[in-house]
Amino acid sequence: MTKEECKQVVLEIIAEIAPDEDLNDIKSDVRLRDQLDLDSMDFLDIVMELRKQHGIEVPEEDYPKLASLDSCAEYLTPKFKAVKA
């Protein structure tokens, strides 16, 4: 999985948990919280969906690594590769 594909997966999850958000102009390098109305409950759901849909575990201390799409890609891409392997 490429970093771009990884960002796409995260966006799809956000679209599912927050259908009322406009995801068209999301900037990769800006914190998701600063662009979207997402709170800690929503971040929990992103983590839960990553586990449920993709078998990826994100321990609580790593939640900050999901701040922006770029940081998500950085952090999650190796995890996706590990799961696929």
Add this chain to the structure above:
Amino acid sequence: MAAGMEVPEARPDYDTIIIGCGMAGLAAGIRLAMFDQRVLILEKHNAPGGLNSFYFQEGRKFDVGLHAVTNYVEAGVRGTPLAKIFRQLRIPRDAFELSPQVGSRIAFPGVDLRFNNAFALLEEDVAQAFPGEIDGFRELRAAVQAFDPFDLEAPVIPAREVVRRHIGDRLLEDMILCPLMYYGSARENDIDFDQFVILWRALFEEGFGRPLEGVRVIIRALLDRYRELGGKRRMRCGVRRILAEKGVVHGVEVESGEILTAGRVLSTAGRPETEVLCGMKATDPDLRNQVGRLSFAETISVLDRSPAELGAGETIVFFNDSDRFHYEQAAGPVDLRSGVICMPNNYQYDQGAGLEEGLLRVTALASHEKWTAFADERYRAEKERWFPRILESALRFLPEVEPAAVARHTVYTDMFTPRTVEKFTSHLGGAVYGASEKSRNGKTRWENLYLAGTDQGFLGIIGAMLSGISIANGHLLKTKEERDVQVNEQ
């Protein structure tokens, strides 16, 4: 389990058992089922909904509890509790079919404060009636907006203490507190500041809404969602005891004697009520001290026309006839000094839609002790005696309405008392808002037994759902995650 018996580490029947199929239990159940937990909700009654339920009588459907859905915001308003609930439960907003209120009022001797779903009206009326206090009122609003009521570990502060930092006039203080207390304080003559903040936002910043068909629309939406996710429930299946031992719970024994095991138990039964299920005696003085002291009676008048046709076009009226507002256990069967009038017809329903009959409900503080002491026949006679007195007391605050006209157009009546409340909610003492001391973080003396709902401390119908969601997120989902991580690491 017999002492000394070696119990093998068997997989429990359920990941989580939830006691109570009310708003909190259903919301928690949905969250857990959403993330593949095996969940069972146990409910002792036949009807779901808990404090906010409904019943049928002589062909009519009545709501209990629900006067209004608080926290109403228009579609598209984000970040409020209502929006959080739709998002967390992944229920479409339309499923609740909410229509906004017409307008409400706080009526005290010589002063009226109106409020609706836009804050400006209340602010305007405060400025008009209390010109010297408007700056303080705005400061108080700023303090409310700056406060995070969802910090579950924050210390409890009495609301009056905070209100008095900003507002000097006791009449205004009481008028602000009256609706907030009536809609959620488990404490006499005060309210915890975090609950004050939640209720201020729920009533004044956001406001009232209601589905045309009443609370069952919301219950149906929750049940459908829970079922769709594979959640299980058993109705008319009361819990006899929680299997609690050495700081851990293993499951429950239901009324039939059947044992159901679970990795965790979430109780929405209330804090003292849960202690009783864990083996404490209901008569234990430590436990009696925890039981809330506030209960209510309510009269329901079914009219052959809408209340507006009789001159009452408002949604909710909170009234008080005395110098100070007394929110405390009634000394007699009913405290007639204050109360709440609720008229479910007066919402902005879709064009052409409306209730078939008029409804006028009046709620007042009532004594659980007095109503439960009456033998059956006397109880019925006392209800007959108090019904007209409660109604008459309320009609003082609807000056446009002629009391004789209400009597003439009444086609049916019903009434509930603290005795009814206790029977249907299982809250000891008929305490609608539960124990005065809350368990805000939902933890108990048992490491895998949690509380949600009324005694967790988020109140009202939206609060109850948020409570279920918060405790599920904070403890029940996290615990599983952590356990999974541990398993993966082994």
